Amino acid sequence: MKEFVYIVDDDEAVRDSLKWLLEGNGYSVKVFENAEQLLDTQAGQEHSLTGCLILDVRMPGITGIELHDELLTKKINIPVIFITGHGSVTLAVKSMKKGAIDFLEKPFSEEEICKLVDGALKKDRESNDKKENNLKAQCLLAKLTPRENQVLERITAGRLNKQIADDLNISIKTVEAHRANIMTKVEARTVAELIKIALTATEPAHAS
Numbered sequence: 018m019k020e021f022v023y024i025v026d027d028d029e030a031v032r033d034s035l036k037w038l039l040e041g042n043g044y045s046v047k048v049f050e051n052a053e054q055l056l057d058t059q060a061g062q063e064h065s066l067t068g069c070l071i072l073d074v075r076m077p078g079i080t081g082i083e084l085h086d087e088l089l090t091k092k093i094n095i096p097v098i099f100i101t102g103h104g105s106v107t108l109a110v111k112s113m114k115k116g117a118i119d120f121l122e123k124p125f126s127e128e129e130i131c132k133l134v135d136g137a138l139k140k141d142r143e144s145n146d147k148k149e150n151n152l153k154a155q156c157l158l159a160k161l162t163p164r165e166n167q168v169l170e171r172i173t174a175g176r177l178n179k180q181i182a183d184d185l186n187i188s189i190k191t192v193e194a195h196r197a198n199i200m201t202k203v204e205a206r207t208v209a210e211l212i213k214i215a216l217t218a219t220e221p222a223h224a225s
Contacts, residue, residue: 020068020141022134024048025055025084026100027076031123035071035130042131052079056087066095067145069118069137071130074101085115094144096137100125147220154218157203165202168195172208173215 022044026032032048039046045068049055056079059066066088072081079087085097099112102123112120118137121129161169164185171181178196182189205211 019045020138021045021047021066022068022138023055023066023070023095025050025052025070025076025081026073027051028073031073031100038127038130039134042127044134051076052081052084052087055084059091059093066093067141069096069098069134069141071098071100071134074099075103082112085112085117089115096140098130098133098137150217151220154214157214158218160202161199165195165199168192169199169211169215172196172199173212 022039024032024035024039024046026035026048027050029050032050036046036048049058070088072084074081081099081101085099088095088097094116097112097117099117099120100123101120118140119133121133158166158169167185168181171184176184178189178192181192185192200206200211203211203214205214
């Protein structure tokens with residue numbers, strides 16, 4: 018999915034200047050004059066925002082802070098950069114705790130905003146890669162039988178074949194057969210790869 022820098026600001030001059038600046042630096046940009054306009058484009062399309070979001074804090078109707086909260090409620094964790102002409106330490110701290118990348122006071126420099134956008138886009142790509150790996154690992158593990166899952170749980174806990182056999186009241190040869198089947202099904206060449214896949218499947222999909 019193509020990544021965009023989404024700008025939401027009720028000030029047309031700010032929107033236009035940011036769009037011109039960012040497009041001039043090679044970014045793909047979409048602008049919205051209010052939060053409602055952005056939410057309307059997302060109706061029935063959860064998780065479809067890819068890139069980063071530049072939000073004005075104070076806007077008529079839904080504020081930038083409220084829009085961020087709404088997106089988090091919808092589990093849309095796109096990186097957010099807040100901009101404001103009325104800086105507030107309290108707002109900044111609360112926003113950062115909810116995952117905002119930064120909180121910029123107007124006016125800000127071209128270098129400053131581009132650096133933050135670069136960082137935000139990198140974070141979003143890493144988050145999407147993590148979600149993709151997470152889903153792939155879950156799909157691989159879904160191939161396992163209940164008994165194979167029991168064996169896998171003990172392998173990841175560091176149990177030896179004999180210990181697993183005793184735990185499950187089966188023979189060591191049966192444990193070895195299950196291990197071989199597990200390795201084949203999850204496409205792991207080594208035990209280390211197997212453990213990595215098992216851990217990836219249980220990791221939170223979104224980085225903090």
